[in-house]
Amino acid sequence: MKLMHLSDLHLGKRVNGFSMLEEQRFILEQILQLVQAEQPQGVLLAGDLFDKPTPPAEAVSLLDDFLAGLSHLGCTIFAISGNHDSPERIAYGGRLLRHSGVHMSPVYGGSISPITLEDDLGPVDFYLLPFLKPAYLRSVMPETEIHSCQEAVEKALEGLPVDPRRRNVLVAHQFVAGAQVLEQEELLIGGSDGVDAALFRDFDYVALGHLHGPQSVGRDTLRYCGTPLKYSFAEASHHKSVTLVELDAKGQVTLNLLPLTPQHDLREIRGTYDQVMDRSAYTQQNRFDYLHITLTDEEDVPDAIGRLRTVYPNLMKLDYDNRRTRETGELLPEDTLEHQSPLELFGDFYRMQNNKELDDAQLAYLNGLTKEIWEEEV
Incomplete structure (x- = not known):
């Protein structure tokens, strides 16, 4: 069978x-x-x-x-x-x-x-x-x-x-x-x-x-x-x-x-702005794919995402990887709201509202509450 x-x-x-x-x-x-x-x-x-x-x-x-x-x-x-x-x-x-x-x-x-x-x-x-x-x-x-x-x-x-x-x-x-x-x-x-x-x-x-x-x-x-x-x-x-x-x-x-072959792939590319926007680069690939682009320029490119989308209309995410972002830690793994746990989301909200972190008692209470709702330690 x-x-x-x-x-x-x-x-x-x-x-x-x-x-x-x-x-x-x-x-x-x-x-x-x-x-x-x-x-x-x-x-x-x-x-x-x-x-x-x-x-x-x-x-x-x-x-x-x-x-x-x-x-x-x-x-x-x-x-x-x-x-x-x-x-x-x-x-x-x-x-x-x-x-x-x-x-x-x-x-x-x-x-x-x-x-x-x-x-x-x-x-x-x-x-x-x-x-x-x-x-x-x-x-x-x-x-x-x-x-x-x-x-x-x-x-x-x-x-x-x-x-x-x-x-x-x-x-x-x-x-x-x-x-x-x-x-x-x-x-x-x-x-x-x-x-x-x-x-x-x-x-x-x-x-x-x-x-x-x-x-x-x-x-x-x-x-x-x-x-x-x-x-x-x-x-x-x-x-x-x-x-x-x-x-x-x-x-x-x-x-x-x-x-299976998708209609549009989901890919990651990296390079300087000039490299990514060079015609010889984008004509050899499907520029309509869903992209995460990491620019390696040392200086931020003005309106980079708008200019990139004139060539790559399905650009989903833009990052920089250079000396500044490495020193400040701005380049982080993908960690969108969609992928954060309920406890992390509430912690971020509390931090923004009160300019301080949750204390141990608050964390314990919230962990018990989320466990009761979602039946898992978060």
Whole structure:
């Protein structure tokens, strides 16, 4: 059985103020072409279909077009909600959609039933595990003490009717301990969200979502496929792809990566203003790519960003790297508001309002409050 693994579409996302909707439309069309060429029996969508719990109408329409395209090509679709999604919105209409071969994860209610497909070698059971936090489990199992994502996922998996003699596939959206994370993902994930890879030992393939970098964790068949597009400059060096999974007899799984080529890349370039604006430099590259430009001029260039955008209209970020910025420490790693933790954001606000730092008692109170709200140490 051939399967295609996707995750973290983040439809409706804006990067540094730029809408990614048309880039997403382009890459989803490319994925549909790959589906048509490869003819997988199933497509696994491992969460974060949208970038926000209440996505814009254009993003909802784009997902609708994509699911309809997959269904038209004869695929069975297995989709779950991620931490960016509203579980209720992803689940809406699911009981009707499954008659068209589109299986959307329901809101977690304490049990998960498998969906079974057949091939020449027999049945394959698919389990859809939406993003879980301890609060979700406590709401449906009030008698159970659950304090971490490890305990939540462990409890959810305990109740699955997994038959070890059959081929089993899990679609999940969690942070598996040991996976490599980007700097901004560390802030968003937090230390308490990690789950042990050993929890997934009963599954022949685990289609993971949550992390943007493609990678396997512990074993080849416990895999993050990564995002189909670059959504931060920390991903500038990534090569995006979808993962093609081939299930043969029990225990025999083959993986292949199918590369994706964006309409406009997200890149970083550096040099002096004159070097970057030299015609021989920009005519040999796609000047409409999304760019982070670092100028190495010793003096600031007047209206540099405006002048650069006459050649590079999708310039997202401009920095200087010279003797002044190195001495003052002005050139810092990318650390936008989007990537700061709630505690860091409040600390910045308090500092601006009061011209002093939070004291230890205030930090302890805020840390407890944010833990209660987000269920993680921030």
